Amino acid sequence: MTNRRPSSARWLEEHRNDPYVAAARRDGYRSRAAYKLIEIDAAMAARNGGRGLLHRGNVVVELGAAPGGWTQVAAVRVGAAGRVVALDLLPMDPVPGALILLGDFLDDAILEPLRAGLGPSGQADVVLSDMAPNMTGFKVADQGRGALLAEAAFDFAFSVLRPGGGVVLKLFQGPDFHGQVRRARTHFDFVKVEKPPASRDRSAELYLIGTGFRPDSVSFPEEFSDRGMPCES
Numbered sequence: 459m460t461n462r463r464p465s466s467a468r469w470l471e472e473h474r475n476d477p478y479v480a481a482a483r484r485d486g487y488r489s490r491a492a493y494k495l496i497e498i499d500a501a502m503a504a505r506n507g508g509r510g511l512l513h514r515g516n517v518v519v520e521l522g523a524a525p526g527g528w529t530q531v532a533a534v535r536v537g538a539a540g541r542v543v544a545l546d547l548l549p550m551d552p553v554p555g556a557l558i559l560l561g562d563f564l565d566d567a568i569l570e571p572l573r574a575g576l577g578p579s580g581q582a583d584v585v586l587s588d589m590a591p592n593m594t595g596f597k598v599a600d601q602g603r604g605a606l607l608a609e610a611a612f613d614f615a616f617s618v619l620r621p622g623g624g625v626v627l628k629l630f631q632g633p634d635f636h637g638q639v640r641r642a643r644t645h646f647d648f649v650k651v652e653k654p655p656a657s658r659d660r661s662a663e664l665y666l667i668g669t670g671f672r673p674d675s676v677s678f679p680e681e682f683s684d685r686g687m688p689c690e691s
């Protein structure tokens with residue numbers, strides 16, 4: 459392996475020694491990322507008298523789902539009475555109980571199949587986003603692309619969440635971060651930012667958890683934005 463760049467050699471070494479990688483293999487999860495959602499939900503349950511974010515019968519939208527660790531967790535938690543609509547740019551293998559959509563969340567054409575997947579109510583109990591851009595190594599460009607995905611996920615969540623619904627959205631530390639948290643605080647009764655233990659220290663990712671969505675905090679003026687999304691009051 460003489461021609462391997464030091465960073466990929468370090469990644470391989472880390473991967474080999476990573477307890478979450480071993481646990482995912484043992485527990486049948488497709489990715490170590492599954493434990494981030496499990497830990498976030500457990501932390502919510504611990505502070506909320508045992509009540510986590512994902513419940514039997516929930517309708518869940520998941521953005522940036524491949525290879526499917528979060529999808530596996532969500533599909534088991536919502537059970538046969540619920541539904542999970544999972545989207546990614548990349549193809550992924552089926553997950554029992556989940557509708558898998560292939561497409562770019564930033565492409566308006568995907569909004570209609572996403573909404574159709576929600577079922578008759580057209581509403582979601584929970585919106586999850588673990589979307590991450592392909593990192594270029596150029597900090598400003600990467601932060602900008604991460605922020606764009608997070609903003610689009612917020613807009614979408616505000617347009618489909620039922621009153622009282624919740625989100626778990628991946629955010630990236632950077633110039634837009636505090637504004638995004640402030641934005642969430644105007645629309646949810648409870649907002650918390652978590653770095654679950656399964657998230658690597660060197661990753662700039664953080665997860666915003668919002669519960670108790672207040673639809674009346676979002677206004678729907680006659681003029682809609684390009685994506686048919688509501689504007690905020």
Ligand SMILES: C[S@@+](CC[C@H](N)C(=O)[O-])C[C@H]1O[C@@H](n2cnc3c(N)ncnc32)[C@H](O)[C@@H]1O
Binds near residue numbers: 590591607
């Ligand atoms: C960290 S991975 C998700 C891991 C997943 N949560 C799991 O448990 O396996 C981030 C995903 O976001 C997806 N993604 C990035 N930009 C996207 C976009 N514009 N539309 C849809 N998916 C996107 C990537 O293709 C990638 O699969």
